[in-house]
Amino acid sequence: MSTNLAYAQPQPLQTPGQRPSHIEIVTTRAQRKARPRALYAVVTVASMFVILAAQLLLSIVVTQGAYQIDSLQDQQKLLNRTEQNLLESLALQSSSQNLAAQAAGFGMIPNAAPYSLNVANGSVFRLPGSADPTGCGGKCGLVGNTLLTGMPLVSTEVAAAAKAAKATAAAAAATTVASSSTSSGTAASSAAPEAANNAIPAPVTR
Amino acid sequence: MKPRSTRARITFVVFTIVALTAVFMVRLIDLQVVQAEALSAEADTKRTLTRVTYGTRGDIVDTRGAVLADSVERFDIVISPRVTLLRENASVVVLEDLTKITNVIGGDPTALLTTILESPESDFEYLAKGITLEQYQTVVELDIAWLYYELRPERSYPNGEVAGNLVGFIGTDGPQAGLELTKDECLASQDGEASYARGEDGVALPGSSVDILEQKDGGTLKLTIDRDLQFYVQQRMAQTAEALGATWATGVVMRVSDGHLLAVSDWPTVDPNNVNLSDVGDLGSRAFSTPYEPGSTIKALTAASLIDSGSANQRTQVVSPYALELANGGGVISDSFYHADQRLTLAGALVESSNTAIAQYTDLLKASARHDYLQAFGLGEKTGVGFNGESSGTLHDASQWDARTNYAVQFGQGLSATSIQMASAYQTLGNDGVRLPPTLVEGCYWPDGSVTDTPSTDGTRVISKEASEQTLQMMEMVYSSSGSAPNLQIPGYRVAVKSGTAQVAESGGYGDKVVISYAGIAPVDDPEYVVIATAGIPDTIYSGVIASTFRDIMAQTLTTYRVTPSGSSGPDLPLRW
Numbered sequence: 001m002s003t004n005l006a007y008a009q010p011q012p013l014q015t016p017g018q019r020p021s022h023i024e025i026v027t028t029r030a031q032r033k034a035r036p037r038a039l040y041a042v043v044t045v046a047s048m049f050v051i052l053a054a055q056l057l058l059s060i061v062v063t064q065g066a067y068q069i070d071s072l073q074d075q076q077k078l079l080n081r082t083e084q085n086l087l088e089s090l091a092l093q094s095s096s097q098n099l100a101a102q103a104a105g106f107g108m109i110p111n112a113a114p115y116s117l118n119v120a121n122g123s124v125f126r127l128p129g130s131a132d133p134t135g136c137g138g139k140c141g142l143v144g145n146t147l148l149t150g151m152p153l154v155s156t157e158v159a160a161a162a163k164a165a166k167a168t169a170a171a172a173a174a175t176t177v178a179s180s181s182t183s184s185g186t187a188a189s190s191a192a193p194e195a196a197n198n199a200i201p202a203p204v205t206r
Numbered sequence: 207m208k209p210r211s212t213r214a215r216i217t218f219v220v221f222t223i224v225a226l227t228a229v230f231m232v233r234l235i236d237l238q239v240v241q242a243e244a245l246s247a248e249a250d251t252k253r254t255l256t257r258v259t260y261g262t263r264g265d266i267v268d269t270r271g272a273v274l275a276d277s278v279e280r281f282d283i284v285i286s287p288r289v290t291l292l293r294e295n296a297s298v299v300v301l302e303d304l305t306k307i308t309n310v311i312g313g314d315p316t317a318l319l320t321t322i323l324e325s326p327e328s329d330f331e332y333l334a335k336g337i338t339l340e341q342y343q344t345v346v347e348l349d350i351a352w353l354y355y356e357l358r359p360e361r362s363y364p365n366g367e368v369a370g371n372l373v374g375f376i377g378t379d380g381p382q383a384g385l386e387l388t389k390d391e392c393l394a395s396q397d398g399e400a401s402y403a404r405g406e407d408g409v410a411l412p413g414s415s416v417d418i419l420e421q422k423d424g425g426t427l428k429l430t431i432d433r434d435l436q437f438y439v440q441q442r443m444a445q446t447a448e449a450l451g452a453t454w455a456t457g458v459v460m461r462v463s464d465g466h467l468l469a470v471s472d473w474p475t476v477d478p479n480n481v482n483l484s485d486v487g488d489l490g491s492r493a494f495s496t497p498y499e500p501g502s503t504i505k506a507l508t509a510a511s512l513i514d515s516g517s518a519n520q521r522t523q524v525v526s527p528y529a530l531e532l533a534n535g536g537g538v539i540s541d542s543f544y545h546a547d548q549r550l551t552l553a554g555a556l557v558e559s560s561n562t563a564i565a566q567y568t569d570l571l572k573a574s575a576r577h578d579y580l581q582a583f584g585l586g587e588k589t590g591v592g593f594n595g596e597s598s599g600t601l602h603d604a605s606q607w608d609a610r611t612n613y614a615v616q617f618g619q620g621l622s623a624t625s626i627q628m629a630s631a632y633q634t635l636g637n638d639g640v641r642l643p644p645t646l647v648e649g650c651y652w653p654d655g656s657v658t659d660t661p662s663t664d665g666t667r668v669i670s671k672e673a674s675e676q677t678l679q680m681m682e683m684v685y686s687s688s689g690s691a692p693n694l695q696i697p698g699y700r701v702a703v704k705s706g707t708a709q710v711a712e713s714g715g716y717g718d719k720v721v722i723s724y725a726g727i728a729p730v731d732d733p734e735y736v737v738i739a740t741a742g743i744p745d746t747i748y749s750g751v752i753a754s755t756f757r758d759i760m761a762q763t764l765t766t767y768r769v770t771p772s773g774s775s776g777p778d779l780p781l782r783w
Contacts, residue, residue, distance in 0.1 A: 066411065081279055081339055082339070084278065084279055084339075085278075085279075085338075085339045085340075087276070088276065088278050088362060088364070091272075091273040091276060091362075091364035091365075092362075092364045094272070094364075095364045095365045095366065095368070096365055096368050096433060096434060096437035097365070097366055097368070097437075100437075116768075125698060125771055140441070142440075142441050142444035142445060142448075143366070143367045143368060143437060143440045143441050143444065143475065144366055144367050144475075144477055145364075145365065145366025145367060145368075145477065145479070146366060146477050146479045146480045146483070147362065147363070147364060147366060147479050148366065
């Protein structure tokens with residue numbers, strides 16, 4: 001085993017009062033070899049600087065990370081809140097009262113005579129259903145929900161949208177007539193089916 | 207030898223160094239050891255901030271997961287009028303800002319300014335309470351420096367009055383009624399506390415965040431209630447109550463196989479979102495808390511006890527007069543309408559709902575045994591649901607029955623029961639004579655995945671399977687042969703049913719006031735659901751209305767759960783002899 005450490009050789013104590021001798025003890029080659037070399041010092045100092053620099057860089061990176069974490073946490077909080085908000089809105093939209101009101105707005109009524117088909121023997125069976133065609137004894141909305149105050153009916157919105165679409169289509173048709181070009185003629189005909197798709201057909205059966 | 211002065215100088219320097227070192231050492235030890243804790247604590251308070259981390263109160267959901275109660279986030283806008291009014295030309299600038307704010311949240315800016323000006327020295331005033339997320343975000347974007355925001359967790363009941371009487375509500379002092387109150391242990395959240403060190407720019411220093419107390423979210427309370435069915439039952443019971451001019455009404459749907467309550471409606475109802483719209487007396491659930499003398503619906507239980515004990519069978523014969531003088535000076539009882547003497551079987555006594563006939567059967571079984579049967583059916587004891595304000599009803603000991611009560615209890619007077627208790631007794635008849643504890647809560651589902659509050663499934667046998675089947679057959683004769691039969695028909699299904707019209711005791715006697723009800727089980731060939739519709743103190747005693755209400759609710763239940771129609775036809779028992 002070799003070692004990098006330099007060992008100091010024991011020196012005989014010079015007794016005070018003794019006059020300095022003219023004879024000097026010359027170090028041997030082995031002793032000279034054992035002394036620390038400059039290289040080691042350079043390496044040590046350099047590595048210290050490297051370590052310090054690395055630490056500094058690391059600290060910068062970590063701090064940067066902290067900012068990133070902070071902003072991501074803020075974002076997460078906001079997203080959580082938005083999610084909560086949407087869930088709240090969804091729960092309200094899907095509440096029994098809202099569904100009943102929206103369905104009634106579209107002119108839907110409960111089936112007074114539902115039938116079921118028995119797949120085992122192919123027989124058709126009339127389910128009890130409700131004897132009352134309105135499904136709620138002629139007086140609906142007896143189960144209230146104060147949160148639904150001001151909830152718009154989708155059916156009226158759809159009707160308004162359909163009306164607007166119709167107006168757009170009419171305007172487009174007018175342009176077609178004015179320009180009397182063949183290309184805008186196709187534009188008008190493509191607008192019409194779009195309006196038809198948006199519009200829910202009005203209930204004709206009651 | 208060195209000169210003396212040199213030595214003195216050296217001594218002086220060494221002494222000074224030693225002395226200084228000693229002073230520094232003492233100071234060092236003082237700072238690092240003696241005062242270390244206090245100092246670092248002081249430093250922490252300067253550097254670190256503590257904030258409340260909010261736990262979320264658990265949701266209440268129905269058996270299919272539809273939300274009946276959930277926690278929502280609202281925000282308060284807080285200001286310090288003292289700081290707000292520090293700026294130059296404050297009232298003009300502030301009014302400008304207030305106008306911007308009220309454009310978003312509504313309200314009158316000048317009124318808000320007045321409140322600010324009224325308390326110029328205050329450091330804490332609410333500018334607005336409970337604004338929504340959208341409003342909050344818009345106000346934040348206005349970038350008004352003197353506003354602070356606080357989170358305000360609130361409770362929302364998206365289905366309004368649907369199951370409102372069961373769910374209960376939360377007031378400013380916490381849970382006030384219903385399951386919100388009794389199941390608070392499951393639902394309640396715990397707010398936490400976290401501390402963190404922050405840098406000059408307000409950003410949390412990396413690794414400095416410490417949870418002093420971790421926040422805990424509440425569990426999700428899952429009910430046995432089916433929201434859609436509940437909505438239907440509430441709607442139908444409300445119509446019935448209005449049609450009859452009743453003071454109150456309850457409707458209960460219970461599953462026979464496990465005693466789960468699928469719908470429990472109370473009328474008048476409460477909307478937990480705004481309880482101020484309701485009367486204080488209507489905030490709880492009458493189905494649990496208000497016992498009434500059930501009347502003739504008890505006769506089905508009487509018949510079941512007689513058959514189970516072997517005292518009578520479906521064909522046991524009596525002659526039923528219109529009025530009957532009771533033994534031991536019990537006075538005279540009579541049937542609800544005048545008739546000549548009828549030769550009835552037990553089945554016929556149920557179809558005619560004859561009090562005089564039932565009184566005669568009553569003598570076939572001794573009082574203590576009859577009491578024990580009624581008790582085993584669940585009367586006189588709380589159901590075990592543990593609902594807030596739940597009543598046990600009244601069933602006196604047989605030894606306390608006087609000569610009249612001895613007979614009256616067997617046709618449902620002189621004892622009282624809640625709608626839930628009656629549903630539970632009928633569940634026994636449908637479940638081959640085994641009574642299961644009524645259940646309203648399926649369980650508490652905790653965020654960590656564990657489940658508590660699961661209901662007990664231990665049943666108790668009350669009557670034999672044969673006795674329950676024979677009782678249902680007799681009740682089916684009511685469905686097919688009684689005067690109300692036309693109002694009861696559900697095509698394709700065999701239904702066992704019994705009506706009840708009970709007088710209400712008031713100031714020591716019975717007056718004109720009654721409670722009318724229909725209770726039944728379907729389908730008879732494989733009983734699945736119990737329905738009880740009850741209306742209290744109606745203006746008009748027309749049981750046809752409540753009969754059709756019972757039919758509609760039962761039909762809706764059978765359709766909702768796609769119950770297979772009955773494959774067999776009903777019995778044809780002799781009613782007279």
